[in-house]
Amino acid sequence: MLRYSAFADGPEGGNPAGVVLDAAGLGEREMLEIAREVGYSETAFVTEEGARDPAGPARFGVRYFSPAAEVPFCGHATVALAAALAARTGPGAYVFGTAAGEVALDTVADAAGTVSVSFTSVDTRTRPFGGAPLRELLGLLGLAPDDLDPAFPPLESFAGNWHPMLVLKDRGLFHQFRFAPREVARLMRERGWTGTVTVLSVRGPHEYEARNLFPVGRITEDPATGSAAASTGAYLRAIGRAEPGDRVVIRQGAHVGRPSVLVVDVPARGGVTVTGGAIPIDG
Structure with a gap:
């Protein structure tokens, strides 16, 4: 379990999100219980990792839970998850398969190692x-x-x-x-x-x-x-x-x-x- 603050405008700002990088063995009830325990508005769970393609973005299946229910998509938890993945494997491009559709992301790190995440939503x-x-x-x-x-x-x-x-x-x-x-x-x-x-x-x-x-x-x-x-x-x-x-x-x-x-x-x-x-x- 990781915790990140997304979109912060200063050290005390941003929206906290929980991140679980390996939730392949968790059921819906277990993910909901974890989200309740974390207590943030949403927690992101990586439920599947796609086959690696060196020429393309890394692909992951992702689900989002608030303490009350599953939600189709969560932007700040998406940013938190992408930052956590970038910290583990290095910045790059990702595609998250969500209940709302596929979401494309790019992550970039500055000289100090701070990660910036851009995601493009599904069709609006x-x-x-x-x-x-x-x-x-x-x-x-x-x-x-x-x-x-x-x-x-x-x-x-x-x-x-x-x-x-x-x-x-x-x-x-x-x-x-x-x-x-x-x-x-x-x-x-x-x-x-x-x-x-x-x-x-x-x-x-x-x-x-x-x-x-x-x-x-x-x-x-x-x-x-x-x-x-x-x-x-x-x-x-x-x-x-x-x-x-x-x-x-x-x-x-x-x-x-x-x-x-x-x-x-x-x-x-x-x-x-x-x-x-x-x-x-x-x-």
């Missing part, structure tokens, strides 16, 4: 989000339709998990809103939102602050959410707020005392690339 999708489900979510967050930024229409966005996307026009309200975790978790299960509820605030051109609500994972807010960052890139592309080739910076985690930064590169089509670092957690 968006779908309309409005009516009664939107009104219910806003009500549970203590928000009203007029609190949304009219330049950013709400959508549900997918880059491995479905995330509802809300952009608030008032930064003070973004920092102050509160919610009832149990009721938000209920709505998330009903709507099939296996990732987070993503609430954004515009900081500047191609820079956003995010709050990612994750009560279904037995935590209130996620410090850094790679799948939501990829979904945010897909969302911004879908509504015309990001053009092909744009780089978007997402800052997250300040509300839970773990500042994080995620860098998102938006291509013309297909999966979105998210980049960040990961460092081992002592103990």
Whole structure:
């Protein structure tokens, strides 16, 4: 069992994840028990290692568990796992076979040995989000339709998990809103939102602050959410707020005392690339 912090913006930042490099002999119940014991929002398990091809990326089968359930994909645990593999075998390219599809990764180490990981999500999708489900979510967050930024229409966005996307026009309200975790978790299960509820605030051109609500994972807010960052890139592309080739910076985690930064590169089509670092957690 290894522990890493992904996307940290400073020594006390980032989102911690558990990593199990050899879970081939573990069943689903055992992996869930380990994830509960670790207690982080997600733990990544390598369940299969593909045949080595010197000319291609190393391939691994990967499953992700929160303390409550298996999730199809987890961005920060993906970054943590890739950093752990790079520390063991040296930086390079990987492909993770996940329940959401294949995810391609590149790992690079700087002169100090710090590993940076870039993963490209599965193909993205968006779908309309409005009516009664939107009104219910806003009500549970203590928000009203007029609190949304009219330049950013709400959508549900997918880059491995479905995330509802809300952009608030008032930064003070973004920092102050509160919610009832149990009721938000209920709505998330009903709507099939296996990732987070993503609430954004515009900081500047191609820079956003995010709050990612994750009560279904037995935590209130996620410090850094790679799948939501990829979904945010897909969302911004879908509504015309990001053009092909744009780089978007997402800052997250300040509300839970773990500042994080995620860098998102938006291509013309297909999966979105998210980049960040990961460092081992002592103990």
